[in-house]
Amino acid sequence: MWTEWVRERAVRALPPEKLLPDRQPAYVSSWIYVFGVATIAALIVVIGSGVILGLKGPAWWHVSSVGRFFNSIHLWGVELLFFVMVVHLWGKFFMGAWRGGRGRTWVTGAVVFLVSIGTAFTGYLSQQNFDAQWIASEGKDGLNSVGIGAYFRVADFGQMYTFHVILLPIVVVALVAWHVLLVRRHGVVPPYPGKVATATKTAPRGEGSAP
Amino acid sequence: MLGALFNLNHPAHYVNWHFFHMPVANVVVIVLMIVVFVAAIALPFPTRSREP
Numbered sequence: 001m002w003t004e005w006v007r008e009r010a011v012r013a014l015p016p017e018k019l020l021p022d023r024q025p026a027y028v029s030s031w032i033y034v035f036g037v038a039t040i041a042a043l044i045v046v047i048g049s050g051v052i053l054g055l056k057g058p059a060w061w062h063v064s065s066v067g068r069f070f071n072s073i074h075l076w077g078v079e080l081l082f083f084v085m086v087v088h089l090w091g092k093f094f095m096g097a098w099r100g101g102r103g104r105t106w107v108t109g110a111v112v113f114l115v116s117i118g119t120a121f122t123g124y125l126s127q128q129n130f131d132a133q134w135i136a137s138e139g140k141d142g143l144n145s146v147g148i149g150a151y152f153r154v155a156d157f158g159q160m161y162t163f164h165v166i167l168l169p170i171v172v173v174a175l176v177a178w179h180v181l182l183v184r185r186h187g188v189v190p191p192y193p194g195k196v197a198t199a200t201k202t203a204p205r206g207e208g209s210a211p
Numbered sequence: 212m213l214g215a216l217f218n219l220n221h222p223a224h225y226v227n228w229h230f231f232h233m234p235v236a237n238v239v240v241i242v243l244m245i246v247v248f249v250a251a252i253a254l255p256f257p258t259r260s261r262e263p
Contacts, residue, residue, distance in 0.1 A: 029258055031251035083240070087248050 019184055027191055032095075035088035036183075040176065042081035047169065049074040054165050058128040078120055085113060097189040105182040112175040119172055122164035125154055132157075 052070050053061050060067035089109070098106035124135045136155040143149040153159050223234040 029256045031254055031256055032248075035251065079240075083244060083247075086244055087251065090244075090248050091251070 014181065014185055019181075021184075024188065025190065028188055032091040033188065035084045035091060038084040039081060039088055040180075042077055042084060043172070043176065045077040046074060046081055047173075049077055050165065050169075062128070074123075078123065082116070082120070085116070089113060092189070095189055095191055099189060100186065102182070102186050102189055105179060105186060108175055108179040108182060112172060112179060115168060115171050115175065119164060119168040122160045122168060125160040126157065126164045128157065136160075 049070050053067075053074055056067060056070075061071040062068070092106070092109065097109075121135075121139065125132050125139070133155070139154045140149060143152055143154065223236065226233050226235055226238050
């Protein structure tokens with residue numbers, strides 16, 4: 001049965017103790033390792049507030065006080081998402097998070113960052129206000145200049161709204177899930193070995209030094 | 212209704228220095244990200260004390 005084949009491969013790739021570990025290496029006790037999960041927390045807030053905005057519609061998020069509140073939650077959730085995602089990116093870049101067979105983890109993170117920018121851009125275009133019109137005209141110039149203006153009608157609310165609430169969120173969530181599963185499979189990247197510790201280990205001060 | 216903390220009813224202020232041209236709000240966000248990044252590396256992480 002194909003289900004048996006899938007199950008055996010899945011368990012071999014991600015055994016339960018790796019999928020849901022109950023302890024982490026000592027080096028994970030640092031604030032810099034917090035920003036990955038902070039990004040996911042912000043993403044949950046953004047998706048939750050976005051679902052409510054989508055169900056109620058533009059008239060609600062522009063006119064009613066509760067609608068404007070959820071509109072602001074969605075906007076500031078995105079601001080926070082990009083803030084913590086960039087700090088996460090810097091942290092992983094400076095600790096070389098692609099080391100030790102973690103290349104796919106790094107690449108999925110980089111791609112989801114780029115797709116998130118596209119998702120945020122289509123969100124600005126979905127506001128249904130003068131800001132959206134201005135950003136659409138600027139964006140159209142940019143897309144035309146790189147030769148792909150014919151494929152993305154940024155002034156078309158319907159097309160941009162579909163990109164924003166269905167297509168791109170599916171890609172973002174799928175990539176985030178893949179990214180997290182890869183982190184579970186390969187583990188959190190350890191920091192670079194310290195130069196002082198390495199030097200001490202190979203040539204202790206005062207011992208074996210040249211005369 | 213509470214008013215906004217900052218008056219946004221004016222064109223954005225920009226930081227201009229040679230080729231560098233950026234709204235003050237964006238500069239503030241970038242500086243805050245750098246501050247948070249450095250703090251995340253420098254500040255000690257609270258660890259649970261083990262029972263003897």
